[in-house]
Amino acid sequence: MMYDLLYKNISRYIQLSDPEFKNFSRLFRLQKFKKKETVLSEGSYCHFEAFVLNGCFKVYFLNEEGVEQTLYFAVESWWITDLDSLINNVPSTLNIEALEDSEVLVISKKDKEFLYEKMPQIEKLFRIMNQQSTVALQRRILSLMNKTADKRYLEFLEKYPTLEQKLTQQQIASYLGISHEFLSKIRKKTSLGR
C-alpha cells in the first residue's frame, strides 16, 4: 500500500499505533513528477516537505556563474524540501528537479505544523531526522575540507552504490564540487571507467 514505505521509515525512529499512523499519513498526498519536471524553483516560497517513494531528485543551488551545485540526491525514503525557506519563510535559494519519473508523498507546511501541535511524537520524529541530517552534513564538510576529489569520489561510490547507476557523471561531479572533466580524469586514473 502507498504508505507502507513511509510507515517502515518512520518506525526506525518512533512508534505509532495504527490509528495514530492513519492520522499522520492522511495528511500526505501522492504526487507524481515526470523526468525533468521541477518540484521547487529558486525564488519561490517552499511550503511543503515530501517523502520520496520512488524515482530520483536532485536538490541543487545555482551559483553566480549559473553552475549547478548539488546539495544532495534524493531517492527512495529520502525527504525533499528547502528547509531554510520552509522554516524561515524566505524565498528558496534551492531548486529541486526530478531526474526520472518519480512519486512522492507531500505534506504541506501547515499540516506539518498541525502535527507538531497535535502529535508530540512527530516533533520527536523530525527532531531525530534533523539530528541525523546535522551529523551527515558535518561529515560532508570535513570531507570537503580535507579530502581530494578522487577520495571523495570513492567515498561517494561506497556510500551510494545504487545511486551511481541513476546518475550521469556531470551530476556526480556537481555533487562532489568538481568539474565533470576532472571527474572523467579521475575515473581514468583509478580505472573505474568500466
Added chain:
Amino acid sequence: MMYDLLYKNISRYIQLSDPEFKNFSRLFRLQKFKKKETVLSEGSYCHFEAFVLNGCFKVYFLNEEGVEQTLYFAVESWWITDLDSLINNVPSTLNIEALEDSEVLVISKKDKEFLYEKMPQIEKLFRIMNQQSTVALQRRILSLMNKTADKRYLEFLEKYPTLEQKLTQQQIASYLGISHEFLSKIRKKTSLGR
C-alpha cells in the same frame, strides 16, 4: 543570574513558564574550563551537551595527517557536543577544547532524554535548533564547494566579527579549510592585515 542567558536563548524558540524553566534548568550544572583544557577527546563517548555562557571553544577533527580541521567555534550562546557520538552511541571523532577560560552549563544525555519524555516543549526546542543547524551546514557546504578561500575569509569576517579577535590566524585557517600560510597571503592581498 546563572541561567539568564540560557533562558533568553531558548525563549527565541519556545515559551516556558517560570516553573517549567526551573524544571528544565535545574538539570544543568555549571562547569568551568581553563584555557587549553579538553572538554571532549576523540575516542571517548560523548554523554553531554553544553551551553556556552562565556569564553570560547573549538570543535575540531584530527585528520590522518594530524591536522586540525575546525568544525566550528563556540562562544556565548552556542552549544557544544559531538552529536554523532551523543545520539548514535559511538566513540566520538571530534575533539573539543577551551580556547580561553570559559564557563558552560552542562546537561547529561540521560537528563536530556528525560526532558524529551517529560517536556514536549524541549523536544520542540531541539527540533528547531537542529533545523537551524542543518540550514547553516548546508550553506557552509555550498560555500566550500564554490567559493575561493579569500571569499570565504571575508564571509567569515562578516558573519563572526567578534570572533576574529579571539582567534589566531591558524585557528581561522583551520576553520576555513586552508593552510595558515595561505591565509596570511590572502590578508596581505586584501590588506586586512591592519
Added chain:
DNA sequence: CGCGACGTTGATTTGCCTCAACGATTGTGG
C-alpha cells in the same frame, strides 16, 4: 632570558579549472 607558538614571505609543486575539440550516446520529431 630563552623557548615555543605565531605570523610572514618566497620558491616550488600539485590539484583542479577552463577552454576547446572530438567521439559516443541519447532522445526526438518528421
Added chain:
DNA sequence: CCACAATCGTTGAGGCAAATCAACGTCGCG
C-alpha cells in the same frame, strides 16, 4: 524508424588557486 540535434563523456593544453616546504622575524610566557 531513421536522421539529426542535443547531451554526455573523454582527452589535451594551459593556467590559477592553494598546498608544501623552508627560512626567518616577532611576540608572549614561564
